[in-house]
Amino acid sequence: MKRKILIVGGGFAGLWAALGAARVIDMEREAGSDVEITLVSPYPELHVRPRLYEVRPEQMAAPFLPLLDAVNVNFIEGTVERIHSADHCVDVTTAAGETKSVNYDRLVLTSGSRLFRPPLPGLAEHAFAVDQLDDAVKLRKHLESLASKPDTAARNTFVVVGGGFTGLEAATELPAHLRPILGENVRPRIIIVERADAIAPDLGAGPLQAVSEALDHLGIETRVGAGVVSVDAGGVVTATGERIDANTVIWTGGMVASGLTAQVSPNVDRQGRMEVTGDLRVSGAKDIFGAGDVVRALTDDEEHYSLMSCQHALFMGRFAGHNVAADLLGIPTIEYRQPFYATCLDLGAWGAVYTEGWDRQVKLTHAEGKVRKQLINTQWIYPPAPDREQALAAGNPHISYE
Numbered sequence: 001m002k003r004k005i006l007i008v009g010g011g012f013a014g015l016w017a018a019l020g021a022a023r024v025i026d027m028e029r030e031a032g033s034d035v036e037i038t039l040v041s042p043y044p045e046l047h048v049r050p051r052l053y054e055v056r057p058e059q060m061a062a063p064f065l066p067l068l069d070a071v072n073v074n075f076i077e078g079t080v081e082r083i084h085s086a087d088h089c090v091d092v093t094t095a096a097g098e099t100k101s102v103n104y105d106r107l108v109l110t111s112g113s114r115l116f117r118p119p120l121p122g123l124a125e126h127a128f129a130v131d132q133l134d135d136a137v138k139l140r141k142h143l144e145s146l147a148s149k150p151d152t153a154a155r156n157t158f159v160v161v162g163g164g165f166t167g168l169e170a171a172t173e174l175p176a177h178l179r180p181i182l183g184e185n186v187r188p189r190i191i192i193v194e195r196a197d198a199i200a201p202d203l204g205a206g207p208l209q210a211v212s213e214a215l216d217h218l219g220i221e222t223r224v225g226a227g228v229v230s231v232d233a234g235g236v237v238t239a240t241g242e243r244i245d246a247n248t249v250i251w252t253g254g255m256v257a258s259g260l261t262a263q264v265s266p267n268v269d270r271q272g273r274m275e276v277t278g279d280l281r282v283s284g285a286k287d288i289f290g291a292g293d294v295v296r297a298l299t300d301d302e303e304h305y306s307l308m309s310c311q312h313a314l315f316m317g318r319f320a321g322h323n324v325a326a327d328l329l330g331i332p333t334i335e336y337r338q339p340f341y342a343t344c345l346d347l348g349a350w351g352a353v354y355t356e357g358w359d360r361q362v363k364l365t366h367a368e369g370k371v372r373k374q375l376i377n378t379q380w381i382y383p384p385a386p387d388r389e390q391a392l393a394a395g396n397p398h399i400s401y402e
């Protein structure tokens with residue numbers, strides 16, 4: 001009988017976990033000859049979430065079936081509804097709408113995160129988002145539809161709720177969306193509304209200077225210290241009682257981990273992320289590993305924990321994939337370590353700001369920052385070619401981008 005590794009989620013963590021596990025099985029060919037790896041996800045493509053604020057969101061999907069074939073990983077197109085850890089099986093609803101039970105010996109949970117949408121009046125009905133591919137495509141279609149609407153202040157006003165990373169990238173990219181739609185003569189009014197007392201409160205002093213320069217350059221307004229309390233078809237109201245008439249409201253209010261985490265671990269943080277041991281095993285669930293946005297993992301020896309970010313998901317995926325296969329074969333697992341931390345924030349036509357270190361030291365700005373952002377967004381975060389050797393090499397947890 002085959003021994004089975006099941007990976008739940010085909011995002012950054014899941015896809016790279018598949019490569020990491022396949023690499024170990026390839027290296028341990030004899031011992032691993034009876035091991036079968038399967039990935040289950042709702043669609044056979046990687047949705048490149050970090051690019052969903054860009055002008056062509058419908059193009060931000062990378063099909064991965066040929067890649068999985070190249071490394072002998074099976075695929076089930078479906079959604080995991082329940083994880084029965086005591087019975088080592090999951091309930092899957094397939095794309096055809098059938099429900100089936102899938103067994104595993106070891107599981108890797110990488111079902112990612114979703115935008116946090118609090119129960120604010122009108123939010124669910126009227127606010128757009130750039131969180132998932134379908135959200136971003138819906139927003140893009142709405143923006144295109146504005147061309148045929150009367151030229152009013154509300155049509156030309158765009159409220160972005162949340163001044164964190166996603167809000168800043170969405171707001172600063174809006175002029176590039178809108179120029180071809182509204183024409184050169186319309187100057188869109190873009191307003192970021194941030195509940196905290198400053199834009200990008202978590203960003204640190206270094207990049208903030210670049211952010212404020214970019215917002216000035218692009219003519220983007222900000223409202224800080226008061227959140228949005230309601231949304232309707234014609235705009236928003238903030239906590240100060242200010243009404244802003246706008247036909248477009250984009251909500252970027254933070255992310256929460258997939259609800260599957262609560263099924264396997266009672267130890268979840270504020271964002272629903274599971275606690276894991278050094279080798280990315282879910283605390284208290286010995287046959288389940290986790291990676292990406294569903295876990296909070298120690299990245300270094302200085303108490304820095306992973307963030308809901310693609311750079312952490314990619315590396316944790318490799319380590320979790322390596323470890324799940326090693327554990328099944330009875331060889332030692334390895335500690336997840338990723339001490340290098342960088343951020344690259346796109347700031348539209350101004351450029352981008354690239355920082356290194358947890359204290360976010362600015363290394364590149366303007367056009368130079370943009371070149372780095374494009375390298376990250378078009379190469380580093382994409383899956384390798386469906387060539388067995390390259391694919392297995394990409395699953396190496398100790399890979400270097402140098």
Ligand SMILES: Cc1cc2nc3c(=O)[nH]c(=O)nc-3n(C[C@H](O)[C@H](O)[C@H](O)COP(=O)(O)OP(=O)(O)OC[C@H]3O[C@@H](n4cnc5c(N)ncnc54)[C@H](O)[C@@H]3O)c2cc1C
Nearest residue numbers: 009010011012013049050080112292293308309310311313
């Ligand atoms: C607009 C935007 C900009 C961003 N910019 C950056 C950036 O500049 N840098 C950065 O590092 N990060 C960025 N991020 C964050 C980054 O996209 C996430 O941290 C990353 O996608 C996490 O990877 P993941 O594999 O853990 O989860 P995801 O990418 O969310 O993938 C989860 C996968 O699991 C699947 N899944 C979910 N539920 C189930 C289920 N029940 N059964 C089966 N499959 C399931 C999903 O369909 C998906 O395939 C950005 C995010 C957004 C939205």
